[in-house]
Amino acid sequence: MALHIYNSYTRNKELFEPVTPGHVGMYVCGPTVSGESHLGHARPYVTFDIVFRYLQFKNLKVRYVRNITDAGHFEEEGREAEDKVSKKAQLERLEPMELVQKYTNLFHWAMKEFNCIEPSIEPTATGHIVEQISMIEDIITKGYAYEVNGSVYFDVKKYAAHHDYGKLSGRILEDLIEAGNRESVSRDLEGQSEKRDSADFALWKAAPPEHIMRWKSPWGEGFPGWHIECSAMATKYLGAHFDIHGGGMDLLFPHHESEIAQSTICNHTAPVKYWMHNNMITINGRKMGKSYNNVIKLTEMFSGNHPLLTQAFHPMTVRFFILQSHYRSTLDFGNDALLASEKAFKRLWEAYEVLKKLSSEGNDIPSDKELDDKVNNWVNEFEIFMDDDFSTPKVIANMFELAPVINSLKDGIIPMKNISTNTLNRLKERFGVFLEDVFGLKNTDGNNNEVLKPVMDLLLDIRKEAKLKKDFVTSDKIRNQLTAMGIVIKDEKDGGTSWGVG
């Protein structure tokens, strides 16, 4: 089976063939640490964590680079050219780097909560000013950028004469120029007049006196432009041409389009073989974003401290919620949807716990060939579905098909002999690999508490004795009190009792 990836650049599903056999270079646009991450931010990081994990499952060696944008991007010229990071810092009376540290820490905390594997390299923009400057110099030398008043701009028109500018984002240069010209009339004229053409974008920006974050450059003191950091760092760590570049769909233009232009000029080759873009998380049908004022921060998500939330949601619930839809579809947030995911995930995980305890020996021939085939088929499809552009929702659907079978095997509703030992073992192995290793899901309750376990064993033992004596007052008292404490107990068909927190 071979992995196919939907390539945003060609708008087709393509067979994935690494540039260097056995190795994969993957770059994902990381967070701008000028504020707290919200639910929308969770999507790309969970999505590409799955990609990272799955590529490794496929026995590929992956170098996963995800940057931290800590230099702060200025806003569009025509408005105030202020550095977002330093602006906020002044408001909060913090050093810019103090702010950067705070939000970087918060971001890392959230990633850990989501059980996202750390990237191989997590470079910062401020740590690569030198690389960015030399890349800009290179572009100037090659004649595709020009300096004006200490700022450097990329010459889009010149680039577009011989390259496909706009292909990734489906844009036509003439439209951009027209739109730009129209804008410049109604907007500010100052910043615009510096550029030779409205479609040009900044590589380096001269810093006004009040700008705190500034670096020396051949063009005077300033700070890097919007897009150059990703190009510089991707090139440095992954080379001129690498496999996968990921990010949110909203980065297609201008960010990724510009990255392609810059890198192509510097490296004489298109930087990326497969462009991957995740879709947005919406809330009431609208993209979650600062400008819409409809964000739910991750801290609010995990604490339930938000008007739209009826309760706290565990990071694994959110992760599962994200995996239940395909990464290229919009995903509509709602409290009810999260509640549904919470229950669904719990049920699935409990089935998995049950599955781990099942065993059979020496049953070579299944008594129910049809069922045995079905199980094998569902299990085989895990990989087939993932190979088809990471269809996590389909894999989950199959897991839910398997859940009743697993539970029935345990309860004896389906005799163990109905499926072969091989089938059972394969089911156990694959279910675990996909649920834990590929999907990165993990247990959410506290059954592993070393202190609690013997206490629970004792209580359940007493309750069992009471039940045998038909002393239901005592047995119900234990059960009800435990329920009140948040511990749910379940009487199993085989006479045993299981329990769980939450």
Next chain:
RNA sequence: GGUCCUGUGGCCGAGUGGCUAGGCAGAGCUCUGCAAAAGCUUCCACAGCGGUUCGAAUCCGCUCGGGACCUCCA
């Protein structure tokens, strides 16, 4: 205004022209001292109108609705 995406049952969501995705919620049943859990069964769909086709949620056209990008944005 330009470019593109999208409209699936109470909610969230898969859907490659023909075979009920799945989850949550609802209803019934089985099991159970009672519950919970589990199992089984079941209700509720493909925005509208045309067209192509033996056959369309799936392809085409139109209408209506929603959204994204064109500005930092996951």
